[in-house]
Amino acid sequence: MISLAGRDILHAWGKFVFTGIGLGLLIGVTLTMAGVYRGMVDDARVLLDNSGADLWVVQRDTLGPYAESSSLHDDVWRGVRGLPGVARVANVTYLTMQVRQGERDVRAMVTGITAGEPGLPGWPPRLVAGRQITRGHFEAVADVASGFKLGERIQIRRNAYRVVGLTRRMVSSSGDPMVFIPLRDAQEAQFLKDNEAIRQERRRTADNPAFNRPGVPGLLDAVINSQSSNPYVNAVLVQLAPGHAAATVADSIRRWKRLTVYTRPQMEEILVGKLIATSARQIGMFLVILAIVSAAIVAFIIYTLTLGKIREIAVLKLIGTRNRTIAALILQQAIALGVIGFAVGKITATFWAPVFPKYVLLLPLDSVIGFGAVVVICVLASVIAIRAALKVDPAEAIGG
Amino acid sequence: MSGKGIRIEGLTKRYGRGDTAVDALKGVDMQVAPGEVVGLIGPSGSGKSTLLKCLGAVIEPTAGRMILGDEVIYDDGWRVGDLRALRRDRIGFVFQAPYLIPFLDVTDNVALLPMLAGQPNAESRRRALELLQGLDVQHRARAMPSQLSGGEQQRVAIARGLVNRPPVILADEPTAPLDSERALGVMRILNRMARRFETAIIVVTHDEKIIPTFRRIYHIRDGVTYEEAGQGRGFD
Numbered sequence: 001m002i003s004l005a006g007r008d009i010l011h012a013w014g015k016f017v018f019t020g021i022g023l024g025l026l027i028g029v030t031l032t033m034a035g036v037y038r039g040m041v042d043d044a045r046v047l048l049d050n051s052g053a054d055l056w057v058v059q060r061d062t063l064g065p066y067a068e069s070s071s072l073h074d075d076v077w078r079g080v081r082g083l084p085g086v087a088r089v090a091n092v093t094y095l096t097m098q099v100r101q102g103e104r105d106v107r108a109m110v111t112g113i114t115a116g117e118p119g120l121p122g123w124p125p126r127l128v129a130g131r132q133i134t135r136g137h138f139e140a141v142a143d144v145a146s147g148f149k150l151g152e153r154i155q156i157r158r159n160a161y162r163v164v165g166l167t168r169r170m171v172s173s174s175g176d177p178m179v180f181i182p183l184r185d186a187q188e189a190q191f192l193k194d195n196e197a198i199r200q201e202r203r204r205t206a207d208n209p210a211f212n213r214p215g216v217p218g219l220l221d222a223v224i225n226s227q228s229s230n231p232y233v234n235a236v237l238v239q240l241a242p243g244h245a246a247a248t249v250a251d252s253i254r255r256w257k258r259l260t261v262y263t264r265p266q267m268e269e270i271l272v273g274k275l276i277a278t279s280a281r282q283i284g285m286f287l288v289i290l291a292i293v294s295a296a297i298v299a300f301i302i303y304t305l306t307l308g309k310i311r312e313i314a315v316l317k318l319i320g321t322r323n324r325t326i327a328a329l330i331l332q333q334a335i336a337l338g339v340i341g342f343a344v345g346k347i348t349a350t351f352w353a354p355v356f357p358k359y360v361l362l363l364p365l366d367s368v369i370g371f372g373a374v375v376v377i378c379v380l381a382s383v384i385a386i387r388a389a390l391k392v393d394p395a396e397a398i399g400g
Numbered sequence: 401m402s403g404k405g406i407r408i409e410g411l412t413k414r415y416g417r418g419d420t421a422v423d424a425l426k427g428v429d430m431q432v433a434p435g436e437v438v439g440l441i442g443p444s445g446s447g448k449s450t451l452l453k454c455l456g457a458v459i460e461p462t463a464g465r466m467i468l469g470d471e472v473i474y475d476d477g478w479r480v481g482d483l484r485a486l487r488r489d490r491i492g493f494v495f496q497a498p499y500l501i502p503f504l505d506v507t508d509n510v511a512l513l514p515m516l517a518g519q520p521n522a523e524s525r526r527r528a529l530e531l532l533q534g535l536d537v538q539h540r541a542r543a544m545p546s547q548l549s550g551g552e553q554q555r556v557a558i559a560r561g562l563v564n565r566p567p568v569i570l571a572d573e574p575t576a577p578l579d580s581e582r583a584l585g586v587m588r589i590l591n592r593m594a595r596r597f598e599t600a601i602i603v604v605t606h607d608e609k610i611i612p613t614f615r616r617i618y619h620i621r622d623g624v625t626y627e628e629a630g631q632g633r634g635f636d
Contacts (some may be wrong), residue, residue: 001515002508004501011503011544315499318458319560320488321516394487395458397499398449398572 004325005332008309019301020337023294024344027374030290031349032356034366037283039359044173044271048264051092053121053237054246056262057253064260065094065234066173066267067275074187074233076257083252085244090114091233092122093186096172099146099179100155106146108179109172110156112186112233121237124180130165136182141165143177156181157189173271175358183233191230201227291377298341299381302334306385310392318394327386331379338378342371404469405600406455406568407431411464411474413450413623424450425461426623432600434567437591439611439630440604442620451620452604456491456570457483469567488516492561492569492599494590496576498553500545500560506532507541510559517564524563531559534596535589551582555589562593569594571603575610583609 009016047066056065057072057080064070077089093112098105113122118132124141130150133139140161142148145168152163161181170178181189193201202224205211211223238261240249250261262270306313313326346367353360413425424447432438442448453459454466457473460483466473468490473480480486487493500509510528515521532538535555540548548556554574561569571590575583587603587610594601605611614630 002504002512002521004503007508008503311499312501315495315501317484318456318487318493319513319516320484320486322484325516393458395453397493397495398452398456398458 001325003332004329005336008329009333009336015305016333016337016340020340021344023297023301023337023341025348026290026294026297027341027345027370028348028352029345030287030294031345031362031366031370032353032360033283033286033290034370035349035353035360035362036356036358037280038361038363038366040173040175040276040279041272042361043171043175043359044276045268046169047171047173048267048271050125050170051122051237052119052125052239054240054264055238055250055253056267057236057238057257058234058260058262060258060260062260063270063274065092067270070234071232072234072236072259074183074231076233076259077236079257080236080238080253083249083256085241085249085252086238087241088120088239090116090121090123090237091183091235092237093183093190093234094172095186095190096174096176097156097189101148101152106148107176108142108146109174109176110186110189111178111180112183112189113180114183121239124165124167124170124178126167127165128168130163132165133180133182134164137185138162139164139182141167141180143170143179144168145171146177146179148179154179156185157192158194159185159189161185171359173275187230187233190232198228291373294341294374295377295381298334298337298378299384301337302330302378302382302385303388305333306330306389310389311397313389313392314394314396317392318397323390326389330386330389331382334378334382334385335375338374342374345370404467404567405431405433405436406469406602407465407467408455409465411451411454411461411466413447413454413459414462424623425454425464427464428620428623428625430602430618430625430627432568432602434598434600435595436616437587437594437601437603437614439614439617440602440620440625441606441611441617446620447623448604448620450623451625452570452572452602455568455602456493457486488513489564490566490568492564492566494554494557494561494569494571494574496573498545498550498557500553500556502545504545505541506537506543506545506548506556509545509556510563513560513564527563528559531563532556534593535559550577551585554578554582554586558586558589558593562597562599565597565599567600569599569601571601573605573607574603575605575607580609583607584613586610587613 058064058070059072062068062070074091077091080086081089091114095110097110099108114120115136133141138161140163142163144166148154148163150163153160205223212220246263250263253261349362353362408428408430411425411428415422415424428451454461460479461474463476465475507525507528511524514524514527529541532541537552537555540552545553575586590601613632615632617628617630619626619628
């Protein structure tokens with residue numbers, strides 16, 4: 001028996017191909033949406049991987065440093081360093097802001113890293129160009145996604161930094177590229193105010209009789225000095241010594257330092273389960289809506305194609321064609337449309353994914369799931385058309 | 401090959417029930433022998449289409465008998481089991497418009513019926529080509545229906561009706577869209593094929609051009625048939 005569906009598709013291939021392309025673009029958007037979600041999850045994991053930390057020590061009862069603000073004194077690390085099982089520790093600050101370069105500005109996560117050597121937690125683990133930060137001030141290493149070039153000067157608050165190194169896949173959980181600068185500069189950048197604000201603050205302090213006592217010379221200067229410096233960091237990153245369990249060391253830090261400590265799985269749960277949960281639900285809603293729209297489009301197209309063949313279907317039924325042969329004709333066409341659409345969607349998603357500003361991760365498993373969903377949608381969408389075809393009276397071919 | 405053509409006795413068809421019931425056929429008798437081509441003529445609303453649908457096993461009569469070849473199809477409320485298979489294997493249809501399947505070429509349009517009956521594709525196509533040759537359209541065997549003239553399309557439709565060698569062919573206004581020359585050409589073919597395959601052919605028509613070609617004509621009016629000898633000689 002010949003394939004009636006195949007012959008019909010070959011006969012009207014232009015109609016099928018163009019309809020498939022239209023459907024394919026919709027499927028491409030759906031695959032890309034799934035890729036955006038996967039990219040967000042991957043960004044979060046990469047952020048944790050590339051930090052080089054086994055534990056994150058943050059302000060007590062906060063979900064810091066990524067999901068909530070966290071503030072620790074910058075000498076906390078000394079106490080943590082002395083606990084059993086801790087190999088290396090480093091202060092770190094994170095500040096998402098606009099970084100200017102000439103006329104343009106880029107949203108970036110400015111990360112303050114402790115002076116030391118590569119391999120310390122918080123440092124970019126590998127560079128694609130240039131070198132790591134070697135000076136204590138005004139040098140930066142930027143992710144290539146920021147668009148900054150080696151040797152360029154970038155502006156963070158009032159200070160200019162020279163880009164000495166470029167790294168890759170160092171982004172925040174929001175997808176913003178990271179720019180690494182020395183910790184002291186980052187601490188200053190977090191709290192640095194403009195000159196007018198500083199003058200106003202000093203005037204208010206000087207007007208406060210509690211700080212400006214005639215009998216205590218030097219008090220006012222000490223207070224002003226403490227106001228204009230920032231001894232805080234957002235987190236202390238900890239690397240474990242070999243053979244020590246993360247949970248045990250974390251318990252030890254919690255008990256002795258009265259701070260909140262997260263292990264890698266806990267931090268991943270915070271980032272994926274809390275920080276991007278709303279975005280994930282948003283994308284999930286989009287995927288559901290796109291699936292419904294795709295199903296409606298396939299159903300409409302197949303129904304219209306079937307209505308255009310009512311006379312032929314009546315003739316086929318009159319000359320003794322089985323209902324299942326007619327149902328198979330419609331079903332196979334719906335699936336063929338889905339296959340064409342999926343192929344177009346997969347190709348377009350693959351080509352346009354790198355153009356997206358945020359990382360789009362197209363996983364093979366998602367493609368397999370997507371293909372299965374497309375086939376199921378096409379099968380369901382063909383039900384209306386099959387019902388219409390099976391209702392056709394063979395007597396319509398005779399007329400009268 | 402056919403056995404004894406088609407015979408119907410006292411065929412009635414009632415639509416609706418009670419006071420609103422309408423008798424479309426009121427005891428129709430008709431017999432068409434193998435190799436014979438008869439005309440069925442009647443005005444609109446006479447029951448012509450209902451009779452054609454009953455003969456074509458598309459609708460079931462309310463009462464009466466229909467015997468196709470040696471097989472009883474209807475007998476006062478009883479009917480043969482699989483009407484779909486009956487239509488496929490034992491009744492040929494030729495319509496006013498050819499209604500060829502637009503996405504199949506000429507050969508496969510004709511070969512589709514034996515394929516549906518489970519014949520191998522190659523054998524089905526061989527039979528189709530044989531018929532197309534007999535109808536002088538073998539040179540268009542690979543053409544699509546949209547590439548054929550009206551006359552060629554109708555000859556392909558006749559080939560499709562004949563391909564399973566049915567004992568009866570029902571032709572519904574087969575010459576309506578054709579000019580006189582082509583209409584007579586179609587009638588000539590139908591007569592030739594009826595004799596060759598010993599098929600009983602019933603042609604429903606209003607077409608004045610072909611009425612003189614019938615040897616026998618059934619007139620139908622208000623659900624009742626009247627037989628009349630025609631003037632034609634059946635293209636002997």
